[in-house]
Amino acid sequence: MATPTLPAELSDATSDERSLRRFLHGLPGVDQVGVEQRAAGLGTRSIKKGSKLQAIDTAISMVDLTTLEGADTHGKVRALAAKARRPDPERPDTPRVAAVCVYPDLVATAVEALVGTGIGVASVATAFPSGRSSREVKLADVALAVRSGATEVDMVIDRGAFLEGRYGQVFDEIQAVKAACGDAHLKVILETGELATYDNVRRASWLALLAGGDFIKTSTGKVSPAATLPVTHVMLQAVRDWYTTTGELRGVKPAGGIRTTKDAIRYLVAVHEVAGPDWLTPSLFRFGASSLLNDLLLQRRTQLDGHYSGPDYVTVD
């Protein structure tokens, strides 16, 4: 399972199951009190005026507009695609979102609705959200998404295998999915709410980066807690350390539970100060969210108009 392009210290780590385990368990621990204190401290940054408007526009451009319901229909996906193209119809200067995120069987609909826009189509895959199926079924799921035109694949890791300490199996599966993705970008969902400890989040982050994930993503949105600031701190630290070691930039996507502009700005502050300003771009940071976009649009109007408009002035899709 070696990955030839990595520096020796890292490719050695992936040479076999035991090396991988030794590497992951050799990573520095995460002190829970410390990381939560730091996240809360950065949460008090006061972002006002021009810097707030800039943050709102940046956050809009980073949204993966998501619908992942059993009740999703072609009509729902088309409505979401329309929203993605023109988030605020009365204000055409509003940035477009980064991508629309749907289940694999609805990818084709989203692709058709977004053709020529440059907006990505992300598909969840690998027996989302639990990841409980055979490798064969998971890869077939990926194949369906890619064949239908998905430009991004959001896979889930096998948390059961991870918690059992079978890191090699998780690693191999991510690599296999990465291979099946072809040109599509791979986001690896760690489901941090099920990993429970920050040490596990750090290990899973490195595991996903070693296996070739382009992004590490916190959550499916189906498990509580979903994204939290301290978990995102740990993951931002991982991509920064990855960059320091390899020179490669990888992305982070918190998903689930981020509903307000205030929350989104706290995440952007964390990106800015923990990972660094280089990560403040949709190619390296995304928000997995559905209701967040409307709050961003409302706050954007508030900034530009000087008064609050109310929820009836943005479209409910």
Added chain:
Amino acid sequence: MSTWEYAPAPESREIAGLKPTYRPFIGGEFVDGTGEPLKSVNPATEEVLAEVGTASASDVDAAVKAARRAYDKAWRRMPGTERAKYLFRIARLIQERSRELAVLETLDNGKPIKESRDADVPTAAAHFFYHAGWADKLDYAGFGPDPQPLGVAGQIIPWNFPLLMLAWKIAPALATGNTVVLKPAETTPLTALVFAEICQQADLPPGVVNIVPGAGDIGAELVNHAGIDKIAFTGSTEVGKLIQRSVAGTPKRLTLELGGKAANVVFDDAPLDQAVEGIVNGIFYNQGHVCCAGSRLLAQESVVDELLEKLRYRVSTLRLGDPLDKNTDIGAINSAEQLAKIRELTESGVAEGAERWTSPCPVPERGFFFAPTVFSNVEQSMRIAREEIFGPVLSVLTFRTPAEAVAKANNTPYGLSAGIWTEKGSRILWMANRLRAGVVWANTFNRFDPTAPFGGYQESGFGREGGRTGLEGYLDV
């Protein structure tokens, strides 16, 4: 996004309710001090904030007499349950006026508003709440039945945490039934005089708290006054020694909380990212104007390079500037004199061969500012490893084994605090037993709580403040 600059987010200075003049508080009244008035300066802009009347020797005498009268006539006889009510009232008034106090503290001291708002003022209130709870429970504090107060306490506090140090001093003194004459630092008298207003608002009996602004000579008057039963001093070791000489041979009790040169010890199995946070918090909190600052980083040799790389990146993200801006991490150095001292010691570090790294952050033209600085390749013999700099300057030393870490950490005339960073619990306990420091933090730094006693070894002073232990310094036991 090209670059994302945070727009200025200043707290309004109007909230401070700044007045053109402030006066000493003696016997429950603001009086015209007969000392030479001083001008309190905003260290971030060098502008004069207000003129402050100071006490003369006769004013100190009047204050001590007022305190004695209040002690004899009102305070010592008052049941603990009644004293507690005043302390609770003061605590609540500090909370009610917290924004005003925070902004005023930041203007007068130069510390960032996020610290005065989130740490200094709430912790000051917490000290009054905590000690209010003790006032009627002194029989059960472990000092025998009905422990008696000492009388009139003379208290002298420094400029680094003006209101918080006042709370550390006044709250336990009042809870145990003493009355006080307090001298705030020459450069930061303003919040103490707003605290005097709070005493009036709380209807505290006149003379229980007296505030006498002034310079070192007024401190000396207070120390040498025959009517004082107890001196509590927080400040430099140099002045602490003078005070100890002065009170030798008198019945005055003394507690001293002096300087420090704390070691923050990072082992190779530490949670590195949080250790970096702790190092930053340890030395750059309050511009390093902290007696228990973690000014010596002792890093295990096997991890020092990685740690320094992470530390330098983190330090470069610290935002230095207008202390009133809510996003400022590092404010102004309190005075030109202190800035000169920091510069002098920093130059000695370079001259003695340590490797200097300074954050590339922009530094304002006006005001007293010093960019956060990290010295590596520091040896025990250098001045920057031995002397207290009291500024945002960290000295990085290394060690090979736990025994060497203990030896180096203890190799200082001071002994106020220490930090240990390791994921190994047994090693934390092993180290904590061997470090000669009043406070030992494990996997954290600069955390304060009214319930935890604070104080030092050797040249860091004696006596404890806070917690049950802290009551002892104000009781005749």
